[in-house]
Amino acid sequence: MVSLMAETRQDERDEGRRDAADVDATWCFVLDGFDPEQERAREALLALADGRVGMSGTTLADHPGARRWTIAIGLYAAEGPETHLLPGPVSMHLPHRIAPGAPLRRVLDLRRGVLQEDFEVDDGAVRTLRFAALARPGLSVLRAEVPTRPTGPLLVPSTDGAIAEEGHHEGVAWASSTADGTDGGMTVAATELVTHGADGWVVDRFIAHDADPDARPGPETAGRRAREAAADGFDVLLTEQQAAWAARWEDADITLDGDDALQLAIRYSLFHLMASVPDTGEAAVGARGLTGEGYRGHVFWDADTFTLPFLAATHPAAARAMLEYRLRRLPTALENARAQRRAGARFPWESARSGLDVTPRSARDRTGKVVPIRTGLLEDHIVAQVPWAAATYAAWSGDEELERGPGRQLLVETARYWQVRARRDADGTAHIYGVIGPDEYHEPVDDNAFTNVMARWNLRRAADAVEHVPTGDPVVGADEIVAWRELADALVDGFDPDTGIYEEFAGFNRLEPLVIEEVAPRRPIAADLLLGADRVHGAQVVKQADVLMLHHLVPSEVEEGTLESNLRFYEPRTAHGSSLSPAIHASLFARTRNYDRALGALRIAARLDLDDLTGSTAGGLHLATMGSVWQALTFGFAGLRPRDGRLEVDPRLPPAWGALEVRVRYRGSRVVVRITRSHLTILADPLAPVRVAGRPYTAGPGGLELMRRGSSWEAIS
Amino acid sequence: MRTILAAIDDSAAAMPVLTTALALAPVFGAEVEAVEVTDTVGRTAPSAALAAHVPLTHLPGDPLEQIVRLAEREGTLAVVVGARRSPSGRRPAGHLTLALADALAKPVIVVPPETHPPTRIHRALLAVAGTARSARYLQRAVELAAGADVELIVVHVEDEDSIPSFSDQVQYEVEAYATEFLARYVPGIPAHRVEMRIGAPAAEILAAVDDVDPDIIAVGWPQRAGDGGGPVAREILDRSPIPVMLVALADGPP
Numbered sequence: 001m002v003s004l005m006a007e008t009r010q011d012e013r014d015e016g017r018r019d020a021a022d023v024d025a026t027w028c029f030v031l032d033g034f035d036p037e038q039e040r041a042r043e044a045l046l047a048l049a050d051g052r053v054g055m056s057g058t059t060l061a062d063h064p065g066a067r068r069w070t071i072a073i074g075l076y077a078a079e080g081p082e083t084h085l086l087p088g089p090v091s092m093h094l095p096h097r098i099a100p101g102a103p104l105r106r107v108l109d110l111r112r113g114v115l116q117e118d119f120e121v122d123d124g125a126v127r128t129l130r131f132a133a134l135a136r137p138g139l140s141v142l143r144a145e146v147p148t149r150p151t152g153p154l155l156v157p158s159t160d161g162a163i164a165e166e167g168h169h170e171g172v173a174w175a176s177s178t179a180d181g182t183d184g185g186m187t188v189a190a191t192e193l194v195t196h197g198a199d200g201w202v203v204d205r206f207i208a209h210d211a212d213p214d215a216r217p218g219p220e221t222a223g224r225r226a227r228e229a230a231a232d233g234f235d236v237l238l239t240e241q242q243a244a245w246a247a248r249w250e251d252a253d254i255t256l257d258g259d260d261a262l263q264l265a266i267r268y269s270l271f272h273l274m275a276s277v278p279d280t281g282e283a284a285v286g287a288r289g290l291t292g293e294g295y296r297g298h299v300f301w302d303a304d305t306f307t308l309p310f311l312a313a314t315h316p317a318a319a320r321a322m323l324e325y326r327l328r329r330l331p332t333a334l335e336n337a338r339a340q341r342r343a344g345a346r347f348p349w350e351s352a353r354s355g356l357d358v359t360p361r362s363a364r365d366r367t368g369k370v371v372p373i374r375t376g377l378l379e380d381h382i383v384a385q386v387p388w389a390a391a392t393y394a395a396w397s398g399d400e401e402l403e404r405g406p407g408r409q410l411l412v413e414t415a416r417y418w419q420v421r422a423r424r425d426a427d428g429t430a431h432i433y434g435v436i437g438p439d440e441y442h443e444p445v446d447d448n449a450f451t452n453v454m455a456r457w458n459l460r461r462a463a464d465a466v467e468h469v470p471t472g473d474p475v476v477g478a479d480e481i482v483a484w485r486e487l488a489d490a491l492v493d494g495f496d497p498d499t500g501i502y503e504e505f506a507g508f509n510r511l512e513p514l515v516i517e518e519v520a521p522r523r524p525i526a527a528d529l530l531l532g533a534d535r536v537h538g539a540q541v542v543k544q545a546d547v548l549m550l551h552h553l554v555p556s557e558v559e560e561g562t563l564e565s566n567l568r569f570y571e572p573r574t575a576h577g578s579s580l581s582p583a584i585h586a587s588l589f590a591r592t593r594n595y596d597r598a599l600g601a602l603r604i605a606a607r608l609d610l611d612d613l614t615g616s617t618a619g620g621l622h623l624a625t626m627g628s629v630w631q632a633l634t635f636g637f638a639g640l641r642p643r644d645g646r647l648e649v650d651p652r653l654p655p656a657w658g659a660l661e662v663r664v665r666y667r668g669s670r671v672v673v674r675i676t677r678s679h680l681t682i683l684a685d686p687l688a689p690v691r692v693a694g695r696p697y698t699a700g701p702g703g704l705e706l707m708r709r710g711s712s713w714e715a716i717s
Numbered sequence: 718m719r720t721i722l723a724a725i726d727d728s729a730a731a732m733p734v735l736t737t738a739l740a741l742a743p744v745f746g747a748e749v750e751a752v753e754v755t756d757t758v759g760r761t762a763p764s765a766a767l768a769a770h771v772p773l774t775h776l777p778g779d780p781l782e783q784i785v786r787l788a789e790r791e792g793t794l795a796v797v798v799g800a801r802r803s804p805s806g807r808r809p810a811g812h813l814t815l816a817l818a819d820a821l822a823k824p825v826i827v828v829p830p831e832t833h834p835p836t837r838i839h840r841a842l843l844a845v846a847g848t849a850r851s852a853r854y855l856q857r858a859v860e861l862a863a864g865a866d867v868e869l870i871v872v873h874v875e876d877e878d879s880i881p882s883f884s885d886q887v888q889y890e891v892e893a894y895a896t897e898f899l900a901r902y903v904p905g906i907p908a909h910r911v912e913m914r915i916g917a918p919a920a921e922i923l924a925a926v927d928d929v930d931p932d933i934i935a936v937g938w939p940q941r942a943g944d945g946g947g948p949v950a951r952e953i954l955d956r957s958p959i960p961v962m963l964v965a966l967a968d969g970p971p
Contacts, residue, residue, distance in 0.1 A: 037901045065904050287889075295889045363888035366913035368928070373888050521877045526884035529915050530877070579883045614883040616893040618900070 026263045029108040029610075034098055036065055040618035043067055045609060046108055046115055047291040047621070048140070050132040051278035051318070053209045054290025055090070055140060057108070060117055060128055061098035068093060069158040071293060072186055072211035073277075074284040074325070076353045077179035081360040083352040085286070085297035087158030088186030089166075089175040091207040092130060094144060095152045096121045110264075110271040113245040114238070123147045124200060133237060134244040137278060139225060141241075142205040143234050149201045154190040160293070167219065172226050174219035185216030189226040193233075204234040213353060248274050251665050252314035254633050257658035265606035266633065269626035273310050276623055279317035282324040284352070285623065292620020298350040298358055299325070301382050302624030304389035305553070306580065309396075310630040312389075313640075313664040316397035323393055326386050327406045329355025330413065337417055344416030347386050349376045366529065378436040378444050380421065384454035387411045388553065391461060395642040398667035408465045412474045415462035415484050418455040422487055430490035437505065438580075439546040441528055441536045445505035449494040449547050457557050459488040494547075495558075500565035502547045502558070512539040517572035524576035524604065524613075542574040544581035545588075552584050552635070556643070564592050576601075579608055583628035587636030595654035598636065605629050638662040638673055646691040649682060651675040671699065680706040680713050719747035723771065723797045724784045724817075727759035729830045730799025735769040736834035737826060737960045738797040740932070744838050744865040745794045752787055754780035780813055785820050794861070795824040795962075800954065804831035815951075818963045819940045824861060826933070828960045835932035835960075840868040842931035843903075846918035846949045847879045852902040854937035854964045859903045861964075871911045872925040873898065874918040919952035926959065938963035 023030055031042060039059070043066075046057020055070045070088040077086040098104060098119055107116040114131040124147030133139040144150070155175040157163045164185065166175035171191065178185035186209060193204040208225035210217040229237060252274060254266055276289030285307055286297035303322060311319035326347065332355030333345035340346060348357035359376025390407040393399065422430045432455060437448035463484045466476040494503035503509050512535075516527055527541050535541075545552065548570055551563045567588050576582055583605035589598035608625050609617045634640050637660055639650030647666045653659075653675050661674040669688035674681040682690055684699035691697070693712040697704050706713040723738040725731040738749045751773040753762040758775055766773035776783045788796045801811045818825040828834065841862065845852045852873070859869065875881070884890050895911035903909065912929070914921035926934065934957055939947040954961055 036904075040897060040900055065900060294893055295886070300886075360888045364891055365887055366884075366891050366894070367915075368910075368912040371887065375886070522882075524882040526881045529875070529880050529884060532915075577883055578885055580885075608883075614885070614890075615881060615897060616890060618897045619889075619893045 023107055023109070024111075026260050027109065027111045027267065029110065029264065029268055031106045032104070034059070034063070034100055034102055034104045036063070036100055038612075039063070039065055040067065041609075041612045042106075044288075044292045044617050044620050046106060047272075048113075048115055048130065048132040049272075049275040049290035050134050050137040050139070051275065051283075051290075052137040053132065053140070053211065054276070055092055055132065056292075057106070057115060058092070059098055059104065059106075059119070060092060060094040060130075060142075060144070061096035061119055061121070061126070062093065063098050067159040068156070069160065069293060070186065070188065070209065071290060071297070072209065073290060074282065074353065075184060075186060075211045075213050076182065076297060077184075078181035080356075081350075081358050082181075083296060083298070083358045085293050086177065086179050086182060086184070086186065087161035087293065088177045088209060088211065089155045089161075089163055089188040090158055091155050091188060091190040091205060092140065092142060093156060094126065094128075094146065095150050096126065110267045111245060111249060112242045113271075113275070114241065121147070129238075131238070131241050132275070133229075133241055134248070134275070135240040136225075136229070136237075138209045138211075139229050139237075140207040140209070141229065141234060141237050142203070142207070144203045144205070145197070145200060146203060147200040149194060150203060154192065154205070155188055164216070169219040169223040170227070172219070172223040174223055176216050176219075178216045182213070183215050184211070184213040186211040187217040187219055187222050189219055189222035191226045191230050193230055204230070206230045206237075248315065251663055251670060252310075253661075253663050254630070255659075255661045257660075258656050262603060262606060265603075265610055266629060268610065269606060269629045270310075272621055273307060273623065273626050273630065274315065277307070277311055277318040278321055279315060281321055282328055283318065283321035284325050285322055287623065288620025289623040291623070292618070294616065294619025296352075298352055300350060300624075301379075301385045302580070302627075304382075304385040306624035306627035306631070308389045308627075309392050310627050312393040312396040313634065313666070316393065316399065316665065319389075319393045319397070320399070320402070323390055323402070323406075326389070327410065330406075330410065332356060334413060342417060343420045344418070345383070345410070345413035346380075346417055347382050347414075349379045349382050365533075371533075374443055375436055375440065378434060379440075380432070380435045381437060381448075381451040381454050383414050383417050384451075384458040387414050387458055387461065388454065396664070396666060403465070408469075409474050411458065411462035411465050412476055415459050416480075418459055419480075419483060419487060422455065422491060424487075424490065428490055429492050430487050431492060437546050438544055438549055438578075439504060439542045440578075441533075441541060441543045442505065442508075443537075445507075447492050447494060447506040449502045449504055450549055452491045453493050453550050453554065453557050456488045456491045456493070457554050459484040459491075463488075495562075497559075499569075500559070500562045501569050502550070502562070502566060504542065504547050504570070508540060514539040514541055515572050516541045516575045520575065524582060526577040527575035528577065530575075536575075540573050542570060544574065544576065544578035545584040546570070548588055549584060552587055552631070555641075563588060567592060579605075579614055579622045579625045580628060582608075583625060583632040587628075587632040590632065590636035590652045590654075591639075593652055595652075595656070598632075599654055599656065602629065602632055605632065633660070634662055634664070638675060640664065640673060642666065643691070646689040646696060647671065648691045649673055649680065650692070651680060653677060678708050680708070682706075718792050719745065720793050721745055721747045721749050721795050721797060722784070722788055722793050723749055723751040724780075725751055725753055725762045725765065725773075725799070726755065726802070727753075727761040728799060728802035729804060730802060730828060731762050731765040732769070733828045733830055733832050733834040734797050734799050735765055735771055736836065737828045737832075737933075739769060739771070740835045740838050741795065741797065741826065744862055744867055746864070747794050750774070752776060752784065754778060754783040781816050781820070784817060788817075788821050788823060793823065795826060796821060797826040797828060797960075800827045800829045802830065804829075814954075818938055822965050824858075824962050824964050825938070826960050826962045827954055829957060832959055838865070838867050838932045840870065840929070840931045842922075842926060842929055842934045843869055843871045844922040844925075844934055844936045844953065845871060845873045846922070847874070847876055851937055851966070852898070854966050855903045858935040858962070858964045869903075869909045870929050870931065871899070871903070871909065872914060872922055872929070873911060874914045874916065874921040876916070876918065880915060918949045919956070922949075922953055923956055926957070931959065933960045933962055935962040935964055937966040939966050
């Protein structure tokens with residue numbers, strides 16, 4: 001029988017040290033004890049998912065504040081801003097109770113994708129292992145070694161849900177959930193194999209989920225899958241699970257020598273990024289992924305901008321599924337634009353099932369005052385983020401079919417949106433008025449540099465994509481291409497060649513010159529709460545990277561050599577009040593070799609949920625922050641970028657790290673980049689074109705070896 | 718028998734104290750009894766007790782000792798006292814009031830003599846200042862009101878030190894914050910709302926009184942008034958126009 005122990009180091013296994021304390025600190029996230037105040041956050045921290053279905057990491061034993069939920073990607077209920085994830089029946093529970101102070105240990109083994117939970121009850125010890133089967137999305141498995149045979153229902157409603165129908169089908173218990181405002185639902189089937197052992201009972205539970213946003217599924221499919229899983233047995237499924245996760249880590253792991261705590265936090269982020277997105281069909285990746293019901297599961301720019309790049313570079317099929325979600329809603333985006341009397345496609349700031357905007361129009365702020373929410377109306381840069389995500393996917397994956405087909409259509413329709421969204425002045429300049437940029441402290445603003453430059457990128461990219469395609473779908477006339485290029489050239493971007501600084505938006509430089517680095521008692525800080533929304537609106541206080549986001553996302557679109565000047569100006573003025581801010585700055589500080597600041601910011605981002613720095617981890621993990629952690633390491637520290645048909649490698653290794661190793665897939669090649677103080681090694685299988693220090697190379701399975709020469713690199717093999 | 722002890726004297730606070738005790742009685746599921754510790758029986762306290770239909774006991778001796786002795790009886794759930802003898806009396810709250818609050822683990826409700834006392838408690842404001850630690854008294858306050866039809870509104874005042882680091886999308890963060898706050902510190906309360914204020918704690922809590930219009934404020938009490946402890950609660954006591962319930966903090970000041 002397969003061990004229920006969490007992953008241990010090989011040397012410890014060899015020595016036969018099987019105590020739970022021996023878990024590998026760089027692979028295993030360990031929580032000891034039961035703390036009622038922290039349990040809600042822990043339910044999210046220990047959430048398990050397989051890309052399609054996620055479940056809370058709630059203690060298997062019950063306690064008064066326990067919340068249990070099962071959610072499925074893209075399964076929503078209700079309409080408009082009230083649209084929310086529809087929770088399904090739950091089967092991860094045992095008929096025991098746990099109290100504060102009770103012995104409890106939980107170990108999330110990131111390498112194997114399993115959660116071990118051991119606790120004591122009156123009549124003995126309970127040892128459990130559970131997982132969401134990555135190899136069989138929609139299947140979850142539990143093994144519990146218990147002193148007494150469990151009784152009671154196998155399926156219960158989610159804490160915030162209800163069971164619409166339940167029963168037994170060919171020997172398997174099943175239950176369905178649904179909700180008002182949807183015909184869809186989730187049906188869950190569960191079956192158990194119970195055997196009596198020397199020290200009690202062994203319960204193997206097999207739970208199959210079937211979710212359909214269009215029609216609540218019957219019990220047949222879930223029941224069949226549960227029975228098949230039971231027939232294969234726990235050990236087979238666990239072996240599958242380990243193999244599936246090993247394959248994902250093979251393409252995505254990041255290792256660093258010199259900081260075990262940060263190493264674990266990084267792997268923790270990568271784990272949840274991988275677990276939250278499927279690799280088939282369409283993927284509506286909400287702000288909290290499959291780790292919680294927060295943000296109602298709505299899809300923001302977080303998905304396209306922060307999460308997708310990681311998947312494009314490690315598991316392209318999952319990034320493609322995310323794009324498929326947007327592509328299937330392109331017709332609705334066209335309708336959205338028409339409803340605004342504009343051309344092209346207008347993707348919504350908050351999206352759910354339909355592709356219509358589901359952003360609330362008002363909300364109570366923390367003081368209880370009702371305030372308007374204008375992001376849905378004005379945060380237009382989302383329009384460019386979707387084609388940017390497609391371009392990012394195509395650059396990493398080499399998926400020419402997407403580039404020639406739906407990717408091109410995305411570019412065209414979004415370019416058409418900008419064509420009518422921008423206004424031409426008599427002096428020939430073009431402007432985009434009344435928007436909200438990433439810095440949401442200031443709204444509305446004119447000529448937000450980020451929005452304008454992303455629109456310019458969008459227009460030029462669309463022109464490039466269709467210029468040499470005389471016919472086909474979409475049909476674009478030569479005059480339209482010329483108009484896009486003219487508009488792109490005419491769009492102002494606020495760049496001042498004298499200072500090398502982009503003005504964040506028209507008039508930013510005339511705002512109160514308030515440097516939040518000097519004013520705030522600490523950073524990150526929610527400056528709108530510290531100073532009041534009106535004060536920050538009138539001051540040069542920035543919520544998160546805005547101009548600097550350009551240097552991070554589209555460095556080729558900004559003036560060369562302007563990173564340092566803009567970082568020097570904007571970072572002290574940035575409150576980092578958005579969870580998306582620290583890792584982006586970590587990336588940029590790494591590029592400028594400011595390693596202390598880079599590591600400080602990276603640690604904040606990597607531990608955002610582990611330390612519940614937002615106070616909202618209970619609603620789910622900040623998936624976009626996790627994606628930005630990967631971006632900081634890959635784009636910032638390792639300096640990996642696909643550019644002009646080659647993988648560019650330009651590393652920055654902090655003195656505190658002995659080595660950094662990043663694994664990615666580039667155009668079908670498995671690429672491993674290992675950076676030390678003196679050497680740079682690039683392995684690629686099959687061969688991959690790379691560029692290091694401006695020179696083209698071909699990396700292969702034998703490894704391209706380079707040695708540091710001053711600030712550059714020289715090939716030695 | 719479950720009782721609320723109304724400690725009165727021959728002052729302008731007598732009737733407001735008795736009225737407040739009577740309003741609290743259904744919240745606690747208790748009867749009201751009054752005590753006057755005095756060597757010389759006057760007319761105001763007996764008349765007030767008679768008008769309020771509350772039995773009054775006269776005891777001689779040291780007021781603090783006698784009231785503490787009565788309050789520590791098993792069935793006594795809370796003590797209601799006046800903040801001071803008259804509306805124009807000195808502030809802060811009187812020595813006896815603070816000494817009682819320091820001495821008792823049970824809630825002490827302090828009634829300003831100028832208040833228009835509630836005849837029924839419809840809404841209570843639970844004040845929390847600063848770090849989460851100070852929120853831990855809330856559970857006790859809520860347990861006291863368990864089963865009563867009282868709307869509970871938690872007002873959490875953050876200052877520079879405790880202000881959140883992040884606030885992403887206000888339309889979700891506020892709800893998430895409130896949900897998590899209540900789940901951590903006051904799980905299971907039936908009617909509740911969380912409002913957040915930024916600024917000087919006592920001033921913000923008192924400003925919230927104007928906005929929320931509660932019948933009573935509950936605030937954690939560090940039981941160290943003699944050391945100058947609990948400055949936020951003391952300032953609220955000094956300036957509140959409505960009764961203030963001091964709930965002992967088990968582990969330190971707010």
